[in-house]
Amino acid sequence: MQDIKSFFSKNLTALIFIFLIIICVLCIINYENEALVRIKSAGNSFFSIFQIGMSGVSNFFTNTFSSVTELTQVKDELEAANKKLEKYDKLLGEVGLLRNEIARLREEQHYLEEVIPLLYDSNVKQVPAEIIARQPDNFFSIITLNKGEQDGVKPGMPVVAFNNGMQGLMGKVVTVGVTTSLVMPIFNESFYVSVVFRDAQYEGLVNGLGENTDFVMLRYINKKARSEIRYGDIVITSGMGKIYPRGIPVGKVNSIQSKSYETSMEITLEPILDFSRLKNIFIIVIGA
Amino acid sequence: MGTKLKATLLAIIIMAFALILQSTLLKFIAIYETIPDLSLIILIFISSRQGGMVGEISGFTTGLIEDFISFPLPIGFHALVKTCIGFFYGFIEGGMIVDQLFMPILLVVIATIIKALLSWILTLVFSIGDMTFFLLNYKFYIELVYNAVFTPVLFKLLNAIPSFKVIEKEKRGL
Numbered sequence: 058m059q060d061i062k063s064f065f066s067k068n069l070t071a072l073i074f075i076f077l078i079i080i081c082v083l084c085i086i087n088y089e090n091e092a093l094v095r096i097k098s099a100g101n102s103f104f105s106i107f108q109i110g111m112s113g114v115s116n117f118f119t120n121t122f123s124s125v126t127e128l129t130q131v132k133d134e135l136e137a138a139n140k141k142l143e144k145y146d147k148l149l150g151e152v153g154l155l156r157n158e159i160a161r162l163r164e165e166q167h168y169l170e171e172v173i174p175l176l177y178d179s180n181v182k183q184v185p186a187e188i189i190a191r192q193p194d195n196f197f198s199i200i201t202l203n204k205g206e207q208d209g210v211k212p213g214m215p216v217v218a219f220n221n222g223m224q225g226l227m228g229k230v231v232t233v234g235v236t237t238s239l240v241m242p243i244f245n246e247s248f249y250v251s252v253v254f255r256d257a258q259y260e261g262l263v264n265g266l267g268e269n270t271d272f273v274m275l276r277y278i279n280k281k282a283r284s285e286i287r288y289g290d291i292v293i294t295s296g297m298g299k300i301y302p303r304g305i306p307v308g309k310v311n312s313i314q315s316k317s318y319e320t321s322m323e324i325t326l327e328p329i330l331d332f333s334r335l336k337n338i339f340i341i342v343i344g345a
Numbered sequence: 346m347g348t349k350l351k352a353t354l355l356a357i358i359i360m361a362f363a364l365i366l367q368s369t370l371l372k373f374i375a376i377y378e379t380i381p382d383l384s385l386i387i388l389i390f391i392s393s394r395q396g397g398m399v400g401e402i403s404g405f406t407t408g409l410i411e412d413f414i415s416f417p418l419p420i421g422f423h424a425l426v427k428t429c430i431g432f433f434y435g436f437i438e439g440g441m442i443v444d445q446l447f448m449p450i451l452l453v454v455i456a457t458i459i460k461a462l463l464s465w466i467l468t469l470v471f472s473i474g475d476m477t478f479f480l481l482n483y484k485f486y487i488e489l490v491y492n493a494v495f496t497p498v499l500f501k502l503l504n505a506i507p508s509f510k511v512i513e514k515e516k517r518g519l
Contacts, residue, residue: 070397074432077405081428084421085471097420100413104365108414111369190368192415194423198378199416201368232416239416247417268378269482 397435
């Protein structure tokens, strides 16, 4: 008995280490166990309270700083604008502006035709959300939003955002806590979405290429489409499978790869959204 | 024993705070979306000063917290990595630190490499996710440099906490 006690007291650190490792291995092996999933969700909900608090503090300071900077900028812009007004007596300069405006309005018209019916669909609700945290390790780019179960959010729901006046698909909800949810962005390798060309109407499947690249890949596009697809063409969600509503812009054609021995093409898309400057994020709640 | 317990609890609180900081405020200093791993640096400090017991328990607890706020890695992943690092760095306890700058940086650089290697091995063994070999990932090198830069600052700050100085006082017989 004395020997056992002496053994335990001499090797306590190592024994605790072995015990902790066994617990960790068992948790990893049984990661799909419902109890562990619930524990993870509960833990996420608890610690997200602190993330919300910390994010709130930083938002206060950044917003204050932005407001002061913006005020100074607005004052300078006003002075510059007054000076410019005196110079604007040449119609040729206005023609260029009008041309840009027409192009922008055409883009807006496309967007309104596709998305407005969705907005007024009584079966669909858009829940505004903010980014409060990103994953602390550097392996994955999962994003934490400040809306969760109590706001009607469920796993699998699509998430959209705005950049430069254009709406684009940001990703999908993968885990939901009481007040927060984790979102997998479109460039994640596990992300898939069925899409269609806005103008050419050819369908395909978009898949993320990982966090180390700025592009996503569109596959299974029939080679017949090659003559109809142009660089810069926009790809939107097709609505197949009823997971993502139809009409949400996903990306623009960046490059086309077509191998002679394959019947379909692979197209590299540049995402519509700049993920370093995401604003006006909405979780689409279908069947609200 | 009471001293160790106090040091463990304090270490867990500080590392949990560092994790929350990493997931919220540190995005403002991210380089190519890579941030320093403050909780790892703090764990190295704690383990090398307080020993394996404090290191493995605080590493396990903090790793669990990191698992809760991460996806898609399962519960136990970061806990296992940090428990191992906390335990093995505990063997340095009481060892002679030659200088206050380069030795801590060396310890943290080695720990960052061990963390990346262990994580990669775990993803292969348990088929979790689809991670590139860590030496081929540019984020690993950015994190390595970032951790090295933050080490002297964090070590200096943590040295000022009275609870973490107890072991040194005892060893000098004060």
